[in-house]
Amino acid sequence: xAYDKFNxxxxxxxxxxxxxxxxxxxxxARFLKATERVxxxxxxxxxxxxxxxxxxxxxxxxxxDKYSGKILIGGKNFGSGSSRExxxxxxxxxxxxxxxxxxxxxxxxxxxxxxxxxxxxxxAEFLQKIFDAIEADPSTQLEINLPEQKITLLPTGExxxxxxxxxxxxxxxNGFDDIDYLLNIKxxxxxxxxxxxx
Amino acid sequence: xSATKTxxxxxxxxxxxxxxxxxxxxxxxxxxMVHEVTSPVAFLGIKNRNIPVMHPEKTFATADHNTPxxxxxxxxxxxxxxxxxxxxxxxxxxxxxxYWGLGHAKNGIVHVVGPEYxxxxxxxxxxxxxxxxxxxxxxxxxxxxxxxxxVEMVLATQCIMQPKPKRMRININGKMSKGVTPKDVALxxxxxxxxxxxxxxxxxxxxxIFREMSMEGRMTVCNLxxxxxxxxxxxxxxxxxxxxxxxxxxxxxxxDWDKAMAYWETLYTxxxxxxxxxxxxxxxxxxxxxxxxxxxxxxxxxxxxxxxASAVQxxxxxxxxxxxxxxxxxxxxxxxxPIDFVFLGSCTNGRIEDFRAFASIVKGRKKASNVTAWLVPxxxxxxxxxxxxxxxxxxxxxxxxxxxPGCSACLAMNDDKVPAGKLAVSTSNxxxxxxxxxxxxxxxxxxxxxxxAAVTGKVTDPxxxxxxxxxx
Numbered sequence: 001x002a003y004d005k006f007n008x009x010x011x012x013x014x015x016x017x018x019x020x021x022x023x024x025x026x027x028x029a030r031f032l033k034a035t036e037r038v039x040x041x042x043x044x045x046x047x048x049x050x051x052x053x054x055x056x057x058x059x060x061x062x063x064x065d066k067y068s069g070k071i072l073i074g075g076k077n078f079g080s081g082s083s084r085e086x087x088x089x090x091x092x093x094x095x096x097x098x099x100x101x102x103x104x105x106x107x108x109x110x111x112x113x114x115x116x117x118x119x120x121x122x123x124a125e126f127l128q129k130i131f132d133a134i135e136a137d138p139s140t141q142l143e144i145n146l147p148e149q150k151i152t153l154l155p156t157g158e159x160x161x162x163x164x165x166x167x168x169x170x171x172x173x174n175g176f177d178d179i180d181y182l183l184n185i186k187x188x189x190x191x192x193x194x195x196x197x198x
Numbered sequence: 199x200s201a202t203k204t205x206x207x208x209x210x211x212x213x214x215x216x217x218x219x220x221x222x223x224x225x226x227x228x229x230x231m232v233h234e235v236t237s238p239v240a241f242l243g244i245k246n247r248n249i250p251v252m253h254p255e256k257t258f259a260t261a262d263h264n265t266p267x268x269x270x271x272x273x274x275x276x277x278x279x280x281x282x283x284x285x286x287x288x289x290x291x292x293x294x295x296x297y298w299g300l301g302h303a304k305n306g307i308v309h310v311v312g313p314e315y316x317x318x319x320x321x322x323x324x325x326x327x328x329x330x331x332x333x334x335x336x337x338x339x340x341x342x343x344x345x346x347x348x349v350e351m352v353l354a355t356q357c358i359m360q361p362k363p364k365r366m367r368i369n370i371n372g373k374m375s376k377g378v379t380p381k382d383v384a385l386x387x388x389x390x391x392x393x394x395x396x397x398x399x400x401x402x403x404x405x406x407i408f409r410e411m412s413m414e415g416r417m418t419v420c421n422l423x424x425x426x427x428x429x430x431x432x433x434x435x436x437x438x439x440x441x442x443x444x445x446x447x448x449x450x451x452x453x454d455w456d457k458a459m460a461y462w463e464t465l466y467t468x469x470x471x472x473x474x475x476x477x478x479x480x481x482x483x484x485x486x487x488x489x490x491x492x493x494x495x496x497x498x499x500x501x502x503x504x505x506x507a508s509a510v511q512x513x514x515x516x517x518x519x520x521x522x523x524x525x526x527x528x529x530x531x532x533x534x535x536p537i538d539f540v541f542l543g544s545c546t547n548g549r550i551e552d553f554r555a556f557a558s559i560v561k562g563r564k565k566a567s568n569v570t571a572w573l574v575p576x577x578x579x580x581x582x583x584x585x586x587x588x589x590x591x592x593x594x595x596x597x598x599x600x601x602x603p604g605c606s607a608c609l610a611m612n613d614d615k616v617p618a619g620k621l622a623v624s625t626s627n628x629x630x631x632x633x634x635x636x637x638x639x640x641x642x643x644x645x646x647x648x649x650x651a652a653v654t655g656k657v658t659d660p661x662x663x664x665x666x667x668x669x670x
Contacts, residue, residue, distance in 0.1 A: 076394070179247070
């Protein structure tokens with residue numbers, strides 16, 4: 001599915017300094033019943049965001065007015081658990097375009113890259129610097145520069161580079177998805193299929 | 199480049215259609231399984247692109263995640279769930295995909311029915327929009343969970359694009375002690391590695407403990423590979439594997455079998471092959487395990503005390519948040535904690551051997567009155583075996599009821615939800631906050647530990663309830 005191109009993103013960020021944030025927290029299974037990709041942002045972090053009577057949990061970061069922006073900052077091992085792409089959809093649909101953490105679960109990272117959310121992995125030290133900066137001043141701006149693969153804390157200019165393979169980088173910069181690529185090599189795939197043993 | 203290869207390399211490399219420089223491999227997929235929850239948007243995607251399913255004969259559909267486990271003959275009451283099931287059926291019919299929906303004799307959890315009908319085979323690449331697809335690695339397949347965008351890729355082109363994971367081997371020698379099951383072996387490994395210890399790796403399990411394990415036991419171990427972050431886990435196929443798959447519906451027959459065997463017999467790690475990481479444990483030291491926190495890495499031997507925050511890896515804040523959710527304290531003993539629910543089932547422990555193990559403990563005892571028990575077979579085939587082997591009689595006699603197949607309380611998408619605050623001993627795979635229902639608290643354990651809890655009403659070491667082991 002097509003998504004918005006990603007180039008340079010400058011934004012404030014929402015801090016979630018918790019480790020092992022799993023996909024059941026990002027979007028609980030009971031909200032996976034839709035057959036179209038709409039409205040998942042409403043249930044992002046549902047059980048951390050809302051009480052069981054659907055009133056807001058006011059101490060949760062998404063419910064605090066001082067935090068906003070297109071960047072979500074999570075603790076180590078963000079997105080562990082299920083393969084549900086709905087977790088990445090919920091992040092995107094809520095309005096985040098980038099998740100920063102010191103470590104991502106594998107499938108969640110892949111899912112993000114496939115739908116136009118940029119996962120940015122930084123060192124544990126840099127992650128802490130970001131959390132500290134936002135805690136001191138929630139209006140702290142970050143710059144995510146995809147062409148240069150660089151994340152910068154704008155107030156101090158401190159920065160770190162991040163990894164992304166050239167193929168995925170090119171996709172994100174242009175809003176391409178993998179199916180376009182695969183359909184272009186369909187002949188090769190068909191030849192391969194004729195010779196598989198199984 | 200070395201000529202020696204790991205099992206993983208052999209299977210992966212033989213499925214690479216195309217390599218992209220500084221990018222992922224284009225990997226050909228032999229078997230694709232779909233279920234109702236992660237497939238509708240993928241079908242919608244190919245519909246919008248106006249392209250067909252490239253190989254409908256390589257995709258298999260079953261309904262499992264969002265199905266009721268009672269009264270399956272009646273219309274599904276929840277309109278959203280009913281719609282999701284209807285979409286799967288319509289999509290399968292429209293694209294000519296085999297469909298084992300609710301009520302079908304072959305229906306069951308996708309990772310239970312795949313092996314049962316011989317869809318799962320050694321040396322195959324198998325994907326499904328479900329992280330526990332790693333289960334099929336028990337047969338020496340490369341099997342892993344994918345997202346919905348990738349489901350769409352497989353439907354459209356029978357390929358996905360994946361960077362090749364690194365290789366890890368986990369060696370465990372020794373024999374399983376009394377009361378220890380494959381589930382305990384897996385929970386032990388995860389407790390050692392944490393939930394991110396194998397992220398970025400594909401794991402091969404090797405050593406005596408896995409060689410001696412039944413195919414179902416190997417499935418339980420491979421199933422839980424994702425819980426330490428690994429994309430998947432696999433075990434080299436052997437006589438036990440070939441014996442298991444022979445004669446099943448989708449298994450090759452006659453000359454095709456011989457041809458397949460010639461390939462399958464090459465599926466082992468060469469002697470000098472190099473792994474990026476190698477770990478070794480002594481299997482005889484593994485105890486029956488139980489978890490006490492909110493991720494599967496927070497597990498320990500059942501007779502131990504909950505570790506102090508100062509003694510664990512990772513952040514103390516996250517650890518204490520987890521214990522607070524569970525309403526446990528550092529240093530608590532798990533033994534004797536009163537429990538409310540028991541869940542036997544899931545793609546982890548919903549097979550016939552799991553029901554046999556559960557029955558071995560409850561036989562001649564009674565379900566504790568404070569416990570609600572949900573016993574959910576992984577498939578109709580398992581359900582039939584439970585009845586034919588007389589296990590149902592044992593369960594009924596002990597005050598238990600058997601439900602109909604499905605994922606059920608493992609992820610609680612249907613009505614099988616553990617109420618807020620209640621404590622469940624569960625044979626499933628995840629103890630995340632709210633996993634089994636909003637506010638529910640989960641202790642992951644083996645079918646033996648679940649059975650011991652079900653008859654005593656509290657966390658109990660199953661070894662206390664087991665018959666003396668007969669020598670030989």
